[in-house]
Amino acid sequence: MKSSAEIKTTILETAGRLFYSQGYNSTGINQVIDEAGIARASLYNHFKSKSDLLYAYLEELDEKWFDQLHVQIDKIKDPKEKIIGLFEFRLKRQANSQYAGCPFIKVSAEVPADDSKAFELINKNKMKFKQLIEQLVQDIPAHAQLSTAELADTLYMLIEGATVTAAFQKNKSMMTAAKSIAAKLLG
Amino acid sequence: MKSSAEIKTTILETAGRLFYSQGYNSTGINQVIDEAGIARASLYNHFKSKSDLLYAYLEELDEKWFDQLHVQIDKIKDPKEKIIGLFEFRLKRQANSQYAGCPFIKVSAEVPADDSKAFELINKNKMKFKQLIEQLVQDIPAHAQLSTAELADTLYMLIEGATVTAAFQKNKSMMTAAKSIAAKLLG
């Protein structure tokens, strides 16, 4: 028998993998139980509903996501290169997932309009990412046409726009275009 | 009794409204039948499966979408203002749908990864939109940092990035920011 903590981890890993690759609505509790190899009651002991499992997934993903991002960019010193590293991080994630798209955006498109908790968690992740961009842009010298805040907004939207596009084009072309545009905007 | 053509129109209207507001996976054939007020066999007479109904919805939406866009921007003469009109078109659509997001992106996030037909239809719509931007940018005089193609890409990603963000923020702030950035980039 596995321990309580191990079970919770296994459930979250399995559910996260399935939610991302198949979609939240297309993934049934039964499949999570089967693939996690745990008992039905164990899942409902740790999570009171499927929605609760979704929220836990989003929270856990937020942590993991930034952890992995920092592993990639913390070693970079040059501020401009650090920002370019954000694009490379997304490029890497896309290739690894075979262009499954951003997991947060996917959930955003799937949950009903009144699931404010889901939208809050998604917004929290995205605004944290935007704030990181804003911080990094502070260290960049004056820009021709755009204010610092506008440059940060532009970089954020380049990344998000390229990510959704990659999700249906199933290739990296838009993100590499975004990256080279960013390099030019950063001067 | 309604005519065959009327029925098909009613089905598409009803399915489209429900697919967009509730999501494709969360909308059952039974609900479409009930709300359209038609017989079950009539639906399966016009569309051989739920997937087929989705494809017809995407094709019809593509037409309607560009029709509405052209109603808004064809009267504008100034090339820069025409491009700003694209942002205003999206702003209007978002407000009208209470920030339900882009219907194409929503489907892109919901369908299984092997539904290449859906991804093709979505890509067709988005690339047509991007090509329109590219045409409009041709008429804009030289830009400081970016090439014509890069400016078009940037505008496209600003709009798409702002749209997905609006879908979870449920407000227009990101799209208005994108619009004023676009105005600056256009000089």
Added chain:
DNA sequence: TTTAAGATAGACAAGTCTGTCTATCTATTT
């Protein structure tokens, strides 16, 4: 006027969904 297409209502199959419940077993804590 006969024929044929396509509308109608509704039963049905075979499966899925979420969440609850019982009953039993095991491991840890008191």
Added chain:
DNA sequence: AAATAGATAGACAGACTTGTCTATCTTAAA
């Protein structure tokens, strides 16, 4: 050693899913 927490398997309810089928009715064309 007894008690408790939490694991297990699996039945179950009740609703929902897509797609097919029968049987009847209405309209339009031949």
